[in-house]
Amino acid sequence: MSRLIRPDDFFLFVEKARSIGLRSLLGKIVGTGRKRTEESWGHTSSARSNWWDLDEVTKRWNRLITGNANLAYQDYVGKKYLGGKRNLQAISVGCGTGQKEIQWAATKRFRTISGFDISGPRIAFAREQARKSTWNDSLRFSIGDVFHLDLPASSFDVAIFDNSLHHCSPLGPVLDRTAEWLKEDGILVVNEYVGPDRFQWTDEQVVITDTLLQLLPVHLRTRPDGTVKSRMLRPGTLAVRINDPSEAAESNSILSALENRFDVLELRPYGGTVLANLLKDIAHNFEDDGDDARAWLKILFDVEDRLMNEKRISSDYYFGVYRKRNTRKLARRK
Secondary structure (H helix, E strand, O other): OOOOOOOHHHHHHHHHHHHHOHHHHHHHHHOOHHHHHHHHOOOOOOOOOOHHHOHHHHHHHHHHHHOOOOOOHHHHHHHHOOOOOOOEEEEEEOOOOOHHHHHHHOOOOEEEEEEEEOOHHHHHHHHHHHHHOOOHHHEEEEEOOOOOOOOOOOOEEEEEEEOOHHHOOOHHHHHHHHHHHEEEEEEEEEEEEOOOHHHOOOHHHHHHHHHHHHHOOHHHOEOOOOOEOOOOOOOOHHHHHHHOOOOOOOHHHHHHHHHOOEEEEEEEEOOOOOHHHHHOOOHHHHOOOOHHHHHHHHHHHHHHHHHHHOOOOOOOEEEEEEEEOOHHHHHHHO
16 A cells, blocks of 8 residues: 555665765755656666676576576567567667667667667766777667657667666656657567556565565675664655655556557566565675575575465566557558
8 A cells, every 4th residue: 555654764764864965865855856856867886785786686587587597688589579680770768877778789680779868977877888888889878858759750670668667657658659669560678667656565575575584694684884674664655756756656557558559479577576675785795606695595586486476476577578569450450
């Protein structure tokens, strides 16, 4: 159940003030919605303390998405859906620092990959990374808001949303515009958080996460600042909005909104319902190659897999490939 304010908001406020400073935090509270969103994504690096920072987590994602722990989804899509094609045009909305776009370029399928993001610092970083890469000639990074991009219809073979679609609201117009930008045989690739809106985690998620946290040895749940994580914090919707008004605004509606507008070619859940919150702020402890860290990480993976298989929890993260719906064919059928 969503709540405007929760008791955990006080602890989250203190943590945020400690990390960015009280003055910066107060500035976020009084700033405009657009400004808060831009400031939330103005950084280009962060401490390696979240689940996406772990190589073993990436291998798990690969296994659940592509069936091969060493096969990234970009290469998988390139082989399965773009095989034999070259000189393609792609758009990536919310490209951030450009790392994923460089991986896409490495598949050698694209003449141009156009990445857009509202964060100036991230676009500057992405351009610098592109210059250092082998693929600079095919990469284009620009500051741009998906709601105001002026792009020609039917101009892209591939559209990509990699953990950016859950920041788009209203969701419908974004997907409608994406469909317009795609060519008739174009595909949409989505890698997204689709869990509860505004991070209003379920009671069961909280109980399971807290139980597992209590089982972990203290050295594996110690934050970078030396404090020990003993439970999962669940924010109220107001705290989420203050930090970033775009955060998970319509995340729980993403899958249905996509299915209403595109043909589903493939849809793969890859968890995160427990792991994302459990490993938040303590993932760095599991980078150690020691037997203890590896063994506990395997236990955590197995628990989440079992809970999803038993339908006790659903997946908060999904990978999907969609085809532009051919409206002309539909019209002829009618």
